[in-house]
Amino acid sequence: MYQQIVILTGAGISAESGLRTFRDQDGLWEQHNIEEVATPEGYANNPLLVERFYNERWRQFHDGSIEPNASHIALAKLEQEFEGDLLVVTQNIDDLHERGGSKRLLHMHGELSKGRCPRSKQTFVLREPFGPEHTCTCCIPAQRLRPHIVWFGEMPIGLDRIQHALDSCDLFIAIGTSGTVYPAAGFVDTANHHGAQTVEVNIMPVDRHSQFQYHLEGKASELVPRLVDNILSGKVISDLL
Missing domain, CATH: 3.40.50.1220 (TPP-binding domain)
Structure with missing residues (x-):
């Protein structure tokens, strides 16, 4: 038909x-302001906080209890x-x-299981949570990967x-x-x-x-x-x- x-x-x-959904009823994302963990500006100000936020989600996805x-x-x-x-x-x-x-x-x-080169936009599959060792293979010097997530203000x-x-x-x-x-x-x-x-x-x-x-x-x-x-x-x- x-x-x-x-x-x-x-x-x-x-x-x-x-x-769990990210956004709570009070508008916070897991007790963080959206501007801190879900915007390009937040990532630029504190990339370690943003990586830690998404790493917590990554661990939730991979704890063995979540199934389709x-x-x-x-x-x-x-x-x-x-x-x-x-x-x-x-x-x-x-x-x-x-x-x-x-x-x-x-x-x-976007996808939590991937990181993205901030320069070339190429994506890379992540087998473990974000860390400083996650860099691209497409640039010289290698660029530190950012979460492959569409943040507020991005297309x-x-x-x-x-x-x-x-x-x-x-x-x-x-x-x-x-x-x-x-x-x-x-x-x-x-x-x-x-x-x-x-x-x-x-x-x-x-x-x-x-x-x-x-x-x-x-x-x-x-x-x-x-x-x-x-x-x-x-x-x-x-x-x-």
């Missing part, structure tokens, strides 16, 4: 795997069995989609590719994201403008200002596998309601 699908995932899909949940696995199944075009765009910096089996994936906010990764996919998709699904921060907040408007069906999957009740045509309320781990099975069987979103 559908030919081109774009899926946006946010913190909610990882929270079901046991990952049913929604990650269902999206990988959709990728493998769907005959049309599919792009999963995630706002998450963890690797749970990859570990769940997804390959057609774009990390618009998200792959926006041209995302825009192209949204312009031509016939189904856009947002899973576990509040959809209030731009540019991701504008994805639903773009999809609607081009005639796609738009669906929100969220544990929170629907916002009365939501631009999504359909809203599925509940846990992603329960709803996404069902949604994927319906898509693969040729059903439309309204069959779920």
Whole structure:
């Protein structure tokens, strides 16, 4: 039934795997001001603090208790069995989609498992937390790698590719994201403008200002596998309601 699908995932899909979200209700990121640990200026002022902040997240991801949940696995199944075009765009910096089996994936906010050369922008996979020994191999002299994270004030990764996919998709699904921060907040408007069906999957009740045509309320781990099975069987979103 559908030919081109774009899926946006946010913190909610990882929270079901046991990952804490960075931002607390008081606006702090793990007891730090955003300006300290999530901006280029903060990194320039205190790179050791920023590295320590992301190293704590890195250890959480790799403590052995965090695993992909049913929604990650269902999206990988959709990728493998769907005959049309599919792009999963995630706002998450963890690797749970990859570990769940997804390959057609774009990390618009970067990846915690990588460091980036500040000069060439080349990325390098990190097998251990950040330290002074992590330098690039692309420059002379070698540059100290920075976290491959999109901070506030920086441009998200792959926006041209995302825009192209949204312009031509016939189904856009947002899973576990509040959809209030731009540019991701504008994805639903773009999809609607081009005639796609738009669906929100969220544990929170629907916002009365939501631009999504359909809203599925509940846990992603329960709803996404069902949604994927319906898509693969040729059903439309309204069959779920």
